[in-house]
Amino acid sequence: MSYITRSLEKVVQQVTQEYPVVLVTGPRQVGKTTMLQKLMEGTSRGYVSLDDLNERALAKNDPELFLQLHKPPVLIDEVQYAPELFTYIKVYADTHHEPGAFWLTGSQVFKLMHGVQESLAGRVAVLSMTSLSQSEINGADTEPFRVDLDALLNREEKAVPADTKDIFERIYRGSMPAIASGKNTNSQIFYSSYLSTYIERDVKELSDAIDALKFLRFMTAVAARCSQMLNVAEIAQDADINQKQAKDWLHILETLGIIFYLHPYSNNLLKRLVKTPKLYFYDTGLVCYLTKWSSAEVLEYGAMNGAILENYVVSEIAKTYLNTGRETFLYYYRDKDAKEIDIVLEQDGVLNPIEIKKTSNPGTELTKVFSLLDKASVPRGKGAIVCMKPKVGIIDRDNYIVPIWII
Structure with missing residues (x-):
């Protein structure tokens, strides 16, 4: 199986230099995680998926501890499962002013995802990924x-x-x-x-x-x-x-x-x-x-x-x-x-x-x-x-x- 280069890669790299949070939304299996993991190669960015029920439980019940364990720069996959994280991500972004600290993916369209807009307004670059063109x-x-x-x-x-x-x-x-x-x-x-x-x-x-x-x-x-x-x-x-x-x-x-x-x-x-x-x-x-x-x-x-x-x-x-x-x-x-x-x-x-x-x-x-x-x-x-x-x-x-x- 060969990797197919995505047009969104250039945009992700650009906004990573400008925003503390980059959120890529879109349906399952359109390649959000695959693209971001490809861009992570050779960097110090960590990875955690909230499809893992243990990680999800920690993110929901103790988001502060979750972010201590998974320090930025980090890719958090399927972030819609733990909206409790958004407030803590906002606090980190406001305190550290670190571009590209968080890469997030979500299988829901951002504008319809409850709570994200209020928590991360002005701090997040939102990119929509579809299936391949x-x-x-x-x-x-x-x-x-x-x-x-x-x-x-x-x-x-x-x-x-x-x-x-x-x-x-x-x-x-x-x-x-x-x-x-x-x-x-x-x-x-x-x-x-x-x-x-x-x-x-x-x-x-x-x-x-x-x-x-x-x-x-x-x-x-x-x-x-x-x-x-x-x-x-x-x-x-x-x-x-x-x-x-x-x-x-x-x-x-x-x-x-x-x-x-x-x-x-x-x-x-x-x-x-x-x-x-x-x-x-x-x-x-x-x-x-x-x-x-x-x-x-x-x-x-x-x-x-x-x-x-x-x-x-x-x-x-x-x-x-x-x-x-x-x-x-x-x-x-x-x-x-x-x-x-x-x-x-x-x-x-x-x-x-x-x-x-x-x-x-x-x-x-x-x-x-x-x-x-x-x-x-x-x-x-x-x-x-x-x-x-x-x-x-x-x-x-x-x-x-x-x-x-x-x-």
């Missing part, structure tokens, strides 16, 4: 995705070309490090084991009253609606649970970094005619497993191919930001006539409209919907059709053709 898997440098011709041509030079069959193979296999590195060759067996561990450990940690089989059925109902506007009632009905449970369980999936939302774009001149977010998974391999596709080839011609392809593109664009330590400003647009723009990327004072299509020959008709943004107070920038075209192209002076494999 296609550029990381292919060994290319990750740059935030921009709708700019020079940037797109630069991406094209560095990326590994892929045809439609290859793209759906990438989608089907997913982006978990264990699969991409070759440690596990059968993605279906991996995801089966992953879900068992995930539900038994992380989900029940957040709510121990959850029935494992019901939660799995719920996740399947959610996966079947990837790239769609969130419909809690339908998900609840399919999973045979009530709507409050469905909302609570969706919050758990978001907290654990499994799903994310695109919210509808609006500003003072564009009425937000739709308030409902669209739902996406960070890892399409998990979607394919939950929705029971037997192979990449069957998926390519199946009923969900458009939805899962859209999920793949949206998640890959999001990863180009998250994996380089940047915040994403991704939205979608939909009006009362059901006219929709798949992605609205807000960057550098302009709005870039992006459509995702499973076609290798996009035409000008696909860009007509972009004019919906012309009434916004933020100017409309260049647009893009992300599709199966083998090379970067131009539809007209304001719109580009972007192959999926270069994202």
Whole structure:
């Protein structure tokens, strides 16, 4: 099994020089600990995991003694299990002013992790790690995705070309490090084991009253609606649970970094005619497993191919930001006539409209919907059709053709 270099490594090294605490959050098995342990090699930094029940008990019951035993610089793994540590970490940071004293990992999204923000505000650099991006898997440098011709041509030079069959193979296999590195060759067996561990450990940690089989059925109902506007009632009905449970369980999936939302774009001149977010998974391999596709080839011609392809593109664009330590400003647009723009990327004072299509020959008709943004107070920038075209192209002076494999 070979180690896959992560784009976040440079960011970790940078913020370690500036902040006393560095917190890397994200789902289980996306490579948080592996990356930090790789960066620790040849240093004096210690390591302790709160998956160890003895260490966890000490951290919860006597956090002061725990930090005397595990002196900084130290990596504390799965820190969400002992929030009692945060106050003592804060005191240490305020007393010693030591950059990089604590590296922390957590299997919960920071903004949803209770107590951390209050305790460590201003002292912690928070980095979100997702499963691997296609550029990381292919060994290319990750740059935030921009709708700019020079940037797109630069991406094209560095990326590994892929045809439609290859793209759906990438989608089907997913982006978990264990699969991409070759440690596990059968993605279906991996995801089966992953879900068992995930539900038994992380989900029940957040709510121990959850029935494992019901939660799995719920996740399947959610996966079947990837790239769609969130419909809690339908998900609840399919999973045979009530709507409050469905909302609570969706919050758990978001907290654990499994799903994310695109919210509808609006500003003072564009009425937000739709308030409902669209739902996406960070890892399409998990979607394919939950929705029971037997192979990449069957998926390519199946009923969900458009939805899962859209999920793949949206998640890959999001990863180009998250994996380089940047915040994403991704939205979608939909009006009362059901006219929709798949992605609205807000960057550098302009709005870039992006459509995702499973076609290798996009035409000008696909860009007509972009004019919906012309009434916004933020100017409309260049647009893009992300599709199966083998090379970067131009539809007209304001719109580009972007192959999926270069994202």
